[in-house]
Amino acid sequence: MPPGPTTVNRSNFEVAGMPAQYDLHQLILDFAPGAFTPEHTHGGPGFATVLAGQMVVRDRSGNRAFKAGETWREAPGEYAVVGNPHSAPARVAVSFMVPKGTALTTNRN
Numbered sequence: 001m002p003p004g005p006t007t008v009n010r011s012n013f014e015v016a017g018m019p020a021q022y023d024l025h026q027l028i029l030d031f032a033p034g035a036f037t038p039e040h041t042h043g044g045p046g047f048a049t050v051l052a053g054q055m056v057v058r059d060r061s062g063n064r065a066f067k068a069g070e071t072w073r074e075a076p077g078e079y080a081v082v083g084n085p086h087s088a089p090a091r092v093a094v095s096f097m098v099p100k101g102t103a104l105t106t107n108r109n
Helices: none
Strands: 006-015 024-032 040-042 046-052 055-059 063-066 071-072 081-083 090-099 104-108
Touching: 046 055, 046 063, 055 090, 063 071
Parallel strands: none
Antiparallel strands: 006 024, 024 090, 040 104, 046 071, 046 090, 055 063, 055 081
16 A cells, blocks of 8 residues: 655644634645545545645545645545545645544544
8 A cells, every 4th residue: 555645744723713612724745656545534624735746536526636726625524535646746735624622534444
């Protein structure tokens, strides 16, 4: 199995002033050629932007390809596999708004 992504940077912020308390997780991930995440979901909505290279998202709607500058959304409770099937590295910035105390990521068993 190819390696997963490498976390380049991670920032977490508590978000106050909303009806419920949330944490904002922001990450920059490097995907080496052939690197994919396990099938997973997130505890809150997420937004990903490809900074360099190309990425593929495999979810219930099929395979979707994204190149640098393009963005996709990940909904809580929906499982996906995300990766870089190409020969060049890829970099992705992701942000997730997760209710306080909820896991950021849950892999499918």
